[in-house]
Structure formats: C-alpha cells, structure tokens
Amino acid sequence: MAAKESSRTMKAARSAGRIGVVASVAMNLAWLAMYIRQRYGEITTVEASRGKPPVTQDSVVILDHGDPVMYEEFWRREGDSASILIPAWQTMSYFSNLGGICCFLEPGLEREVRRLHRLVGNAVVDGYHVIVGTGSTQLFQAVLYAISPASDGTPIDVVSPAPYYSCYPVAASFLNSGLYRWGGDANTFAGDDTSCVEVVCSPNNPDGGIRHAVVKSKSSKAIYDFAYYWPQYTPITEAAAHDVMLFTFSKCSGHAGTRLGWALVKDTEVAKKMTKFMELTTIGVSKDSQLRAAKILGAICNGYEQLPSAGQTRSHLFHFARDKMAARWTRLRAAVAASDIFTLPDELSEYCGFFKKTITANPAFAWLRCKKDGIEDLESFLRENKIVTRGGTKFGVDGRVVRVSMVDTDQAFNVFLDRLSTMK
Amino acid sequence: MAAKESSRTMKAARSAGRIGVVASVAMNLAWLAMYIRQRYGEITTVEASRGKPPVTQDSVVILDHGDPVMYEEFWRREGDSASILIPAWQTMSYFSNLGGICCFLEPGLEREVRRLHRLVGNAVVDGYHVIVGTGSTQLFQAVLYAISPASDGTPIDVVSPAPYYSCYPVAASFLNSGLYRWGGDANTFAGDDTSCVEVVCSPNNPDGGIRHAVVKSKSSKAIYDFAYYWPQYTPITEAAAHDVMLFTFSKCSGHAGTRLGWALVKDTEVAKKMTKFMELTTIGVSKDSQLRAAKILGAICNGYEQLPSAGQTRSHLFHFARDKMAARWTRLRAAVAASDIFTLPDELSEYCGFFKKTITANPAFAWLRCKKDGIEDLESFLRENKIVTRGGTKFGVDGRVVRVSMVDTDQAFNVFLDRLSTMK
Structure with missing residues (x-):
C-alpha cells in the first residue's frame, strides 16, 4: 500500500521540480515515521512471555x-482486526454497568457473547443472563456457591459421571467447604431423593463423549459445562437451553491467557448469587480481558457475517x-x-x-x-x-x-x- | 508537531512547482490517514464502559x-506512553514462565513490581517471591489457604483489630471453610497459645491508622495488607519486610478495573501454595491485565527515573x-x-x-x-x-x-x- 501510494504521489507531482518533490516525499515519510513512533511506538514495548518453551525433537x-x-x-x-489498543486512562473503575445484574460485565462483551451464540447456534441466549468470570473455573465455583442450599451443616454432594474432568473434585473440595463437597462418580451416586449437584460436561472432558444428566433424583440440580460445545470439536446438534451453562473463551478462540469465561443463567437469583461470588473472590473480572474478548469474539462473528475488505480473504x-x-x-x-x-x-x-x-x-x-x-x-x-x-x-x-x-x-x-x- | 513538519516541508519544496507540492502534501496526508485507519483504525472500536454514571448536583x-x-x-x-497494544495472537497460553514458582506470572510484570518498590522504598523485594493475583482480594484468600494448618477438623481463626476492612470477615467465612473462619476483633482475641491468623492493614482501611500486629500468641501468623502503603496516602517510613505483604495495583495507580494485585512472600512453600490456590480458583491471572500493569508501573517509574523527552514535562x-x-x-x-x-x-x-x-x-x-x-x-x-x-x-x-x-x-x-x- 505504501509503495503504491508513493508511486502515485510521484506521478502526480511529475511536473514539479525534481528536488522539491523528493524533499517533500522524504520529509513526509520522515515525519510519518516520527509520528507513528511517537503515537504508537511506545505502545508495543512490553513484550508478552512466549508461554511454554518451543518443542524440539529431543525436548519434553x-x-x-x-x-x-x-x-x-x-x-x-x-x-490487526482483532488487536486491541487500551489507553492508559481506560477501565479504571471497578464497575461497568451499575444498572445490570452483573455490575462488572462490560456491555460490549455481553453483546458479542450473545451475537456469537446466535451465529453458532449452540445455546439459547434469549431469556438468559450473561455472567462473566475469570475463566469458567471461577464460574463453576460460583455456581456451586449459588445453588448450594443455605448451610444446615451438611454440604451438598457434587457429582459427575467418570471419567470426569479432573478439576471438578479438586475445586469442590480443596477449601473443605461446609456448603458443598465432592461426591464422586455420578453413575454410582445412590438415592432417588438425595439432593446433589451433577456436572454435565458435553462433549466430555476428557473423553469427548456426548453427555446428558444421569442422576435420577428429583432434587438434583445440573450444571452444564459447555467448554467444548463449539463446531471445531463436535457437531452442533441443538441450541442448548439448560438452567446454567458454562462457556470459556480459551476453548472457543484459543485465548487461554486472557482467563475469561461466561455463564448463561436462567434464574435471576442464581445469576445474582454468582455475581456476588465474583465480587467476594475477585471484586469482578479484568476489564482488559473483557474488552479484548469482546474484540476477538466480534472479529470471529465479523469473519462470518461481513464481506471481506478488498484484497482480504474471508476469515x-x-x-x-x-x-x-x-x-x-x-x-x-x-x-x-x-x-x-x-x-x-x-x-x-x-x-x-x-x-x-x-x-x-x-x-x-x-x-x-x-x-x-x-x-x-x-x-x-x-x-x-x-x-x-x-x-x-x-x-x-x-x-x-x-x-x-x-x-x-x-x-x-x-x-x-x-x-x-x-x-x- | 504535524503543523510544524508540514510547514518545513512546504519551505523545502518552495522551489518546486506549486501544484506539484500541494498535490504531494495532500496525497501524502491522505495516504497517511488511510494508513493509520487501516493499521490502527479497527483497534479502538471496542469502547470501554464509563464505570459509574457522572455525578450531578442532584444525583446520588x-x-x-x-x-x-x-x-x-x-x-x-x-x-500514550502508558497505553498498550495487544496483538490478537498474543497471550494465548496459560503459562508465562514454566521455570518460575508462579508459572503464570509475566516476567515483565515481576520486573516492574520490583523496580517500583525500589523506587518508592516501601517494601524490601530482595529475597522475596512475587506472586500475582486477581486483585489483592484473591491473594488474601490464597494466603489463608496457604498458611492454614493441614485440616484437623478445626478451622484456624482469622482476626483483625476493629475497625477492620469489611471484606475480611466475609472472605474468611462465606464458603464456610473447614480450613479457616472469621474470628473477629483481634483486640479481644483471647489466648496466649492459640494459633490464629492476624490481618494487619496499614495504613488501616477504614480509618487510616498506622498498624502493627496486636495478637501476642506465639503461634499467630500475620498477613500485612499494604494496599494503602504508598506515598500519596501516608509517609513512607520504612521498607517493610514481613513474611507476607499484599499490594494492589488499583490503589497504587488507580486501575481498579484491571483487577491485579501482587504479594511479596518470603517462604517458598507459602509462595507455592498461594500459586496453587490461583491455579485451582482461576487457572492463573489475566495476562492482558499483567501486561497492562507492567506497562503502567513502568511508566510510573520512568516518570521518576528518566529525563522527559523534549517538549514534555516530568510525569x-x-x-x-x-x-x-x-x-x-x-x-x-x-x-x-x-x-x-x-x-x-x-x-x-x-x-x-x-x-x-x-x-x-x-x-x-x-x-x-x-x-x-x-x-x-x-x-x-x-x-x-x-x-x-x-x-x-x-x-x-x-x-x-x-x-x-x-x-x-x-x-x-x-x-x-x-x-x-x-x-x-
């Protein structure tokens, strides 16, 4: 682009004196370089870590x-269509939307989350609250807190059919909470009348199987972990519409380092209590991550919904x-x-x-x-x-x-x- | 700057034909505008929320x-010296530094945290681990988890002298943990031999008082909450050197929405267990927030340590x-x-x-x-x-x-x- 425009500039100015034109172009470019350095140069100086070291034939x-x-x-x-520039003065307040149920949820992120689900067709969003979390890990614990019955001294059992995601037992038990505890394999969980929380992960982590709730007890409550219910991993067979559905940015777009997830929650009281959990544990969720996730989810949707610009391919x-x-x-x-x-x-x-x-x-x-x-x-x-x-x-x-x-x-x-x- | 350079450009090109020069400048500027729009235009389109609504004479x-x-x-x-541009492909991995004790801590952030403490003189950093958290709220809970004795069925008491920060009782009790529980006002906490965790907030939230540990028991452990130990709030009287010291970005630079804090921790086992807590609850801390905090803490230090560029005032x-x-x-x-x-x-x-x-x-x-x-x-x-x-x-x-x-x-x-x- 630069070369082409420069060439046009040269042609337009052909009738003018050669020295003047060369000086003009050179000085404009010098100014441009200085402008960009001053305007944007400093911005890229914090280099992000590379994550894990590169793999070689001999390495672990x-x-x-x-x-x-x-x-x-x-x-x-x-x-750059999904890059983000965050000015130094932005996102200083704890709050994003004092009028909303989830007062620290950036409205732009909520908009892009709803748009993405409508595009993909993997979950119903109308009639649901969007609750943001520091990854779906935090949201999972927020749901346990929100749906556990008021403490009567006996924690509720959290179960999932084996093989179950290895983090569920740890998350449900590491603080030795009086509200909930890990109850093990849902397939062997006894009792038609025993209340419990069943985590349904579908497609299942670790084995990829399609899962439905297995506990028969009428007083059991299900949490749907839909981290992998995206079309690159599994056929999208329906727009899911369960009471609580968890999603994570990391397995949708690949941005694990951003630590962002969201829940779609039907019940207003559960949504409020989950929000309370996020306030108590982390006073909300990084706004920088939320803005970045909004930008990236928006870019994914744009790739499918907008015509590409001239010279660009569909993304x-x-x-x-x-x-x-x-x-x-x-x-x-x-x-x-x-x-x-x-x-x-x-x-x-x-x-x-x-x-x-x-x-x-x-x-x-x-x-x-x-x-x-x-x-x-x-x-x-x-x-x-x-x-x-x-x-x-x-x-x-x-x-x-x-x-x-x-x-x-x-x-x-x-x-x-x-x-x-x-x-x- | 633009006007000045344009004026110089005009002078240098004075001997050339007038039409050519005007065309050249105009087309260069048109190209520049297009270039900047293409290169950076998309980047600013996610608008951050404004936080709380503006205050008027009649409003709440x-x-x-x-x-x-x-x-x-x-x-x-x-x-823009403290603005940050995050390319779409950056910070995708969960990990930042697999060799470090805190494997999700961005090395650039650790560097700026140590540099800032050396500049301000409010805490000793040599011989300390830096552990990053989603605000010091998460770090506070991580310390409780890390220093509570192995569960023997009796949770350890967490105390602080009244008036104490209102979040301590809630954070120590809301999950009804078997590891720790809220024990109330440290001034009235009985027992010379009773083990407990004392939170020392200095300057104190809410009353600004300078605090030292008050519990006399030899088996008590202290956590120092230094959220407000910065020179805009209180005289810096010493470089503190306690076992566990908590700091938060929000009260240092004002970036509460970034949800970032750090702990300086002397004991390696405590540092490891705090890191484990962050893994279990949120699988690390937003890298976007970490990179942004590094940029901003760096800008604060630069403001004191570097000579300003021509035309700029000291910041x-x-x-x-x-x-x-x-x-x-x-x-x-x-x-x-x-x-x-x-x-x-x-x-x-x-x-x-x-x-x-x-x-x-x-x-x-x-x-x-x-x-x-x-x-x-x-x-x-x-x-x-x-x-x-x-x-x-x-x-x-x-x-x-x-x-x-x-x-x-x-x-x-x-x-x-x-x-x-x-x-x-």
Missing part, C-alpha cells in the same frame, strides 16, 4: 493441559480450527491403528447445524488407552518417553488411560505422534 | 467503594495523587471543623523517605463520625441525603461512623462536600 512435550496455542497461527494471519475461525483438528485426528487415528498397544474411543459423527453437513467430532483431547500387558500406569510410561499427559486416576478411572491435549502447537503434536509411532 | 453520590477514578485525570494527561504520579489528596483533605477538614456534628481522626504527619520531607497522611478513606444526638445509623442518615457510604457496623464498630471514599472524581467529591456542609 507438555500435553497435560489443554493449552490452546494451536490457535496462534490463525490470529497471526488475522492481523473463518471455526473452519480453520476444524480443519486443523480433523487433520490431527486423522493422523492420530492412523498412528494408533498401526500400533499394537493403543486404542482410542470410536469416532462419532452427526449432522452439524453450523456447518450444515454431517461431520465427525474432533475432541480437544485424545483419551488414549494402552492394552499392553504390564503397563498399569500409562502416564508414567509416556513420561519416560518425555511426553507429559494426565493419567486416568485423576479422572476417576484406571491408570491405563491418559488424556492428551490435541490443541497444542504443530511442533508439539508432531513430536508426540513421532514418539507414539515408535512405541511397541 | 456513590462513595462506599474505594473506586479510584480520581486517577483518570493523570493518565489522560500522560497520553510524577505520586506527586499528582498526593497534591490531589492533600487538597481534598484540607477542604474536608475545614468543612468538618465548620460543622457542629461531624468529627474525623486526628491528622498524622511524619518524615517520608520517598518525598524526603515531613508530610501529612491523606488516607484514601475518610472515617467520618457523627456526634449529633439521635443519629445512631449514619449510613442511613447520609443515604437520605443521597450520599452512599459504608457504615461502621460492617467494620466491627458502631453505626455512628461511616467510611467515605476520598479517591472518586472531583465532581463526586465536590457534591459530597457541598451536601456535608449543609448538614446541621
């Missing part, structure tokens, strides 16, 4: 968290991520099929309302089982091969299975696959 | 939180804030002295190692007492006058006293003072 590959750094490639291509996050995940899963399934010792859950496929066709599911984690005799602790076995994963016992099942992140960098995934292929 | 004045919006004026003057945050607070306190003390019904704590003054002279303290809150007969609930009395404050009973004392924020906007402070002056 860390795949025990679902660290979604795979998405960096997309956002680098995307350029389709869910297509990018789905293609990437599908290619990785194809390679992983081939490697596992070629091995004698590993298995994976069966491939699921269904009609996806977002992609308007039948697609396979590509879970964010591989739930990898080892059938070789003598390997009772697969996590340790893989760690000897410098692959760090999370073992089955943390998810309430046996140690012959592990959870492996499928959303890390290409390098990490490739090295993981290379090493897996050599194991007999 | 909300002074019950210490919402530090007073500082916006400084940061607006400061311009001294603590001088700005101190002058502002001192002027407000002078006016408030005059208004209270003129009234028959209000009193304030005595003015404190001492030599300040930062300002290198004896200065008066200017607390972030006014601890306003009413001596008029019949007014037992000052919070309600002021609320009838459309002034929202926080009543003494929430701080463990009587209701004839309230806490009033001194760090709100000029408009809010002026209206508060006007109304106070009319009360008889």
Whole structure:
C-alpha cells in the first residue's frame, strides 16, 4: 500500500521540480515515521512471555493441559482486526454497568457473547443472563456457591459421571467447604431423593463423549459445562437451553491467557448469587480481558457475517480450527491403528447445524488407552518417553488411560505422534 | 508537531512547482490517514464502559467503594506512553514462565513490581517471591489457604483489630471453610497459645491508622495488607519486610478495573501454595491485565527515573495523587471543623523517605463520625441525603461512623462536600 501510494504521489507531482518533490516525499515519510513512533511506538514495548518453551525433537512435550496455542497461527494471519489498543486512562473503575445484574460485565462483551451464540447456534441466549468470570473455573465455583442450599451443616454432594474432568473434585473440595463437597462418580451416586449437584460436561472432558444428566433424583440440580460445545470439536446438534451453562473463551478462540469465561443463567437469583461470588473472590473480572474478548469474539462473528475488505480473504475461525483438528485426528487415528498397544474411543459423527453437513467430532483431547500387558500406569510410561499427559486416576478411572491435549502447537503434536509411532 | 513538519516541508519544496507540492502534501496526508485507519483504525472500536454514571448536583453520590477514578485525570494527561497494544495472537497460553514458582506470572510484570518498590522504598523485594493475583482480594484468600494448618477438623481463626476492612470477615467465612473462619476483633482475641491468623492493614482501611500486629500468641501468623502503603496516602517510613505483604495495583495507580494485585512472600512453600490456590480458583491471572500493569508501573517509574523527552514535562504520579489528596483533605477538614456534628481522626504527619520531607497522611478513606444526638445509623442518615457510604457496623464498630471514599472524581467529591456542609 505504501509503495503504491508513493508511486502515485510521484506521478502526480511529475511536473514539479525534481528536488522539491523528493524533499517533500522524504520529509513526509520522515515525519510519518516520527509520528507513528511517537503515537504508537511506545505502545508495543512490553513484550508478552512466549508461554511454554518451543518443542524440539529431543525436548519434553507438555500435553497435560489443554493449552490452546494451536490457535496462534490463525490470529497471526488475522492481523490487526482483532488487536486491541487500551489507553492508559481506560477501565479504571471497578464497575461497568451499575444498572445490570452483573455490575462488572462490560456491555460490549455481553453483546458479542450473545451475537456469537446466535451465529453458532449452540445455546439459547434469549431469556438468559450473561455472567462473566475469570475463566469458567471461577464460574463453576460460583455456581456451586449459588445453588448450594443455605448451610444446615451438611454440604451438598457434587457429582459427575467418570471419567470426569479432573478439576471438578479438586475445586469442590480443596477449601473443605461446609456448603458443598465432592461426591464422586455420578453413575454410582445412590438415592432417588438425595439432593446433589451433577456436572454435565458435553462433549466430555476428557473423553469427548456426548453427555446428558444421569442422576435420577428429583432434587438434583445440573450444571452444564459447555467448554467444548463449539463446531471445531463436535457437531452442533441443538441450541442448548439448560438452567446454567458454562462457556470459556480459551476453548472457543484459543485465548487461554486472557482467563475469561461466561455463564448463561436462567434464574435471576442464581445469576445474582454468582455475581456476588465474583465480587467476594475477585471484586469482578479484568476489564482488559473483557474488552479484548469482546474484540476477538466480534472479529470471529465479523469473519462470518461481513464481506471481506478488498484484497482480504474471508476469515473463518471455526473452519480453520476444524480443519486443523480433523487433520490431527486423522493422523492420530492412523498412528494408533498401526500400533499394537493403543486404542482410542470410536469416532462419532452427526449432522452439524453450523456447518450444515454431517461431520465427525474432533475432541480437544485424545483419551488414549494402552492394552499392553504390564503397563498399569500409562502416564508414567509416556513420561519416560518425555511426553507429559494426565493419567486416568485423576479422572476417576484406571491408570491405563491418559488424556492428551490435541490443541497444542504443530511442533508439539508432531513430536508426540513421532514418539507414539515408535512405541511397541 | 504535524503543523510544524508540514510547514518545513512546504519551505523545502518552495522551489518546486506549486501544484506539484500541494498535490504531494495532500496525497501524502491522505495516504497517511488511510494508513493509520487501516493499521490502527479497527483497534479502538471496542469502547470501554464509563464505570459509574457522572455525578450531578442532584444525583446520588456513590462513595462506599474505594473506586479510584480520581486517577483518570493523570493518565489522560500522560497520553500514550502508558497505553498498550495487544496483538490478537498474543497471550494465548496459560503459562508465562514454566521455570518460575508462579508459572503464570509475566516476567515483565515481576520486573516492574520490583523496580517500583525500589523506587518508592516501601517494601524490601530482595529475597522475596512475587506472586500475582486477581486483585489483592484473591491473594488474601490464597494466603489463608496457604498458611492454614493441614485440616484437623478445626478451622484456624482469622482476626483483625476493629475497625477492620469489611471484606475480611466475609472472605474468611462465606464458603464456610473447614480450613479457616472469621474470628473477629483481634483486640479481644483471647489466648496466649492459640494459633490464629492476624490481618494487619496499614495504613488501616477504614480509618487510616498506622498498624502493627496486636495478637501476642506465639503461634499467630500475620498477613500485612499494604494496599494503602504508598506515598500519596501516608509517609513512607520504612521498607517493610514481613513474611507476607499484599499490594494492589488499583490503589497504587488507580486501575481498579484491571483487577491485579501482587504479594511479596518470603517462604517458598507459602509462595507455592498461594500459586496453587490461583491455579485451582482461576487457572492463573489475566495476562492482558499483567501486561497492562507492567506497562503502567513502568511508566510510573520512568516518570521518576528518566529525563522527559523534549517538549514534555516530568510525569510524577505520586506527586499528582498526593497534591490531589492533600487538597481534598484540607477542604474536608475545614468543612468538618465548620460543622457542629461531624468529627474525623486526628491528622498524622511524619518524615517520608520517598518525598524526603515531613508530610501529612491523606488516607484514601475518610472515617467520618457523627456526634449529633439521635443519629445512631449514619449510613442511613447520609443515604437520605443521597450520599452512599459504608457504615461502621460492617467494620466491627458502631453505626455512628461511616467510611467515605476520598479517591472518586472531583465532581463526586465536590457534591459530597457541598451536601456535608449543609448538614446541621
């Protein structure tokens, strides 16, 4: 662009004296450079950390968290349309919207959250409150606080069918709360009349299965963890409409470092009590993260809803991520099929309302089982091969299975696959 | 700058044909505008909320939180040196520094935190770990978790001398934890051998008093809340060196919406357990907030340590804030002295190692007492006058006293003072 415009400038000025034009252009460019340096130069001097160190053929590959750094490639291509400039004087107040139920929720973020769900079709938003949290981790604890009965000395049991996300037992028990406690595997939870909180994670972390509530008790309450109910991971089969639904920015766009999640909540009293939890634990949620998330969710929607500018291609996050995940899963399934010792859950496929066709599911984690005799602790076995994963016992099942992140960098995934292929 | 450079450009090109030069300048400026719009235009389109609504002569004045919006004026003057541009692809990973004790702490933030304490002289940093939190509120709970003894069924008592910060009792009790519980006023806490956690807030929220630990028990542990130990609020009399010291960005620079705090922690095991708490509750702390805080703390230090660029004046945050607070306190003390019904704590003054002279303290809150007969609930009395404050009973004392924020906007402070002056 700069070269083209400069060339035009040269032509327009051709009739003028050569020295004058050259001086004019040079000085304008010098001024421009100075202007941009003064106006924007200082702004980029805080360099962000690079996260985990780069993976080499010999290094340890860390795949025990679902660290979604795979998405960096997309956002680098995307350029500045989703970058954000935060002036020094902005976002100073604790408050964002004193009139709202969630007084620290930035209205711009709420708008983009509702817009995104309407685009994707994965959840009903009309009639729901949006509550923002420091990741869905904080929101999960906020729901427990909000829906636990008033303390009568007996904490309510929090259950989930095994294999369940390893953070649920820890989050429900680490403070030894009198309001709630971890109750274990929902499949074995007894009692038709016992009240409990059931966490339904669908697609399920760690195994990618589609889940529905299993507890039959009439006084049980369900929390739906929809961290992975996005079209890059699973077919979108319906707009979910449960009482409490949790979403996280990190697994939607890949921005885990921003620590942002949201809940869609039907009941006003539950929404208020969740907001209270966020006030008591962190006096709200980073406004910088909220503004950034709003910008990025907006860019995702724009990519699908707006015509691209001249010279730009359409920017389709869910297509990018789905293609990437599908290619990785194809390679992983081939490697596992070629091995004698590993298995994976069966491939699921269904009609996806977002992609308007039948697609396979590509879970964010591989739930990898080892059938070789003598390997009772697969996590340790893989760690000897410098692959760090999370073992089955943390998810309430046996140690012959592990959870492996499928959303890390290409390098990490490739090295993981290379090493897996050599194991007999 | 633009006008000056344009004028020079015109002079340099004087010998060239007039049409050519005009076309050249105009087209360069047109290109510049297009360039800036394309390069940066999109970046500013997410508008941040304005926080609380503006105050008018008739409106309700909300002074019950210490919402530090007073500082916006400084940061607006400061311009872009403390603004931050976050590219879309940055800060995607959960991690910042896998080798560190606090693996989600941005190294740039740690550097600026240490630099600021060295500049101000309010805390020793050598030999301390820096732990970042979502405001010091989260850090306070992290310390309770970290220093509570392993659960034996009896929670440890958390105490603080009344009047104590109203959030301590709530934070220590709202989850009905088996690890710790609120134990009340430290002045009346019995037992020479009873273990407890004492929170020492100095200068004290709400009354601005200088505090030291009061519990005599040898097995008590102290947490120092130094949210207000900055030179705009109180003379800096020593570089504090306690085992655990909490600081918050919001009361230092005024950026409450960024939700960022840090702890200086001597013991490695305590630092690790606090980090664990942050992982369990929020899987780390917003990187966007950390990068922004690093930029802003760096700008504060630069303002004192670097020579200003040509045409710029020195930028001294603590001088700005101190002058502002001192002027407000002078006016408030005059208004209270003129009234028959209000009193304030005595003015404190001492030599300040930062300002290198004896200065008066200017607390972030006014601890306003009413001596008029019949007014037992000052919070309600002021609320009838459309002034929202926080009543003494929430701080463990009587209701004839309230806490009033001194760090709100000029408009809010002026209206508060006007109304106070009319009360008889």
